[in-house]
Amino acid sequence: MTMEPIGTWHGVTTDELGCVTHLELQDNRLAGEIPPELGSLSSLVRLELTQNWLSGGIPAELGNLKNLFSLSLSINQLTGPIPAKLGGLSRLFTLYLGFNQLTGEIPPELGNLTNLNGLFLAHNDLTGHIPGSIGNLEGLEFLALQGNMLGGEVPPELGRLADLRHLSLANNRLTGRIPSTIGNLEKLLDLELEHNMLGGEIPPELGNLANLRSFSTRGNDFVGCIPAGLRTAALNDLAELGLSYCT
Template identity: 35%
Template sequence: MGQIPKEICNAVALAGVGLDNNLLSGSIEDTFVKCGNLTQLVLVRNQIGGMIPEYLSELPLMILDIDSNNFTGAIPKSLWNSTNLMEFSAAHNLKEGTLITCGDWYIPSKLSKYFHQVNIPDFSFDQHHGIYDLSYNRLLGPIPVKLGSCLVVVDLLLGNNMLSGEIHVSLSRLMNLTTLDLSENFLSGGVPPQFGCSVKL
């Protein structure tokens, strides 16, 4: 209960933060801005709100999990250019009418390195990697074609949004994909036959 102490920003050597399943509120506007060694930030199932701050893209984050909070606004474009991020989850941010809008959720035309690392280090902090979870928000528009270039994606979870258009064949190129959830959207057309070659799906 309460807010994350602002003094935590002075912990410049901090490498991992796990504050999931509390009743934390407030925002993280500048909470971790000085934590230049932070690689894992897990804030799942709290009541933290406000915008997702731009400075997170400047941290060496490998895991960013802000599931089940009250974050609002667009996901910063700069976050897509993170060179270290391997797990990003921002699902279930719709409490009390809040939402993550996603006119800016696409990967920019200058292809980022997000999720493009082939060698995945073995974290003791989190054993599951390649998670891309933006389910239960209000994502609009088509599924970005360039998601098919994200080599290490294991779970692609985009269910319960307002996505439209067809399922692009590029997603069938995700050779490490084991779970694909596109349920409860406004997608049209068929499932590309190339998915039949997705041996891990």
């Protein structure tokens, strides 16, 4: 065992008291399971384990890290459910769990993360509905749920995410119509809905999305016409559906 101070170890940062505040070990070929003992690092602000070979489940003990600002476990081989206890990380700003093999439903407790700016759960094997509690994350700018097996309807509560810039729900099993409340997202830049089972008419309220730069819809069953306000260069796939602008 090394006798060097912990703060000199690779990827480890400590404060003036010697408490670990940052553990940044991305792309280090780490294998095995995430040790639950990490949950005892009460001063930890950033846990970055992206792009390793980690397997097994996400330890529920990570929910004890009340000072955590950023949690990134993306691009590993993690399995099992997302622990509901992560919903207690009240200071969390970014939660990146994408590109794993996580299963089960999105815990509604994640709606308690009211300081969250980015939620990336894309490219897992998540099932069930998108919880309406996600609409409580009023500071959210980035929501990526694409590439899962999520079903049911798009919750209208997402229309409360007034700061949202990027919304990707593509490549799931979503049904029903696009909720008209999505038209409230006036800061939205990207709306990705392709390859679901959505249908019906595109709500005219989406014409309020003046900042929209891309709107991906192919692989659904929309009918009717394109709201006149959606005159953006990024609507080629709508044209492929044979839809014209509303008059």
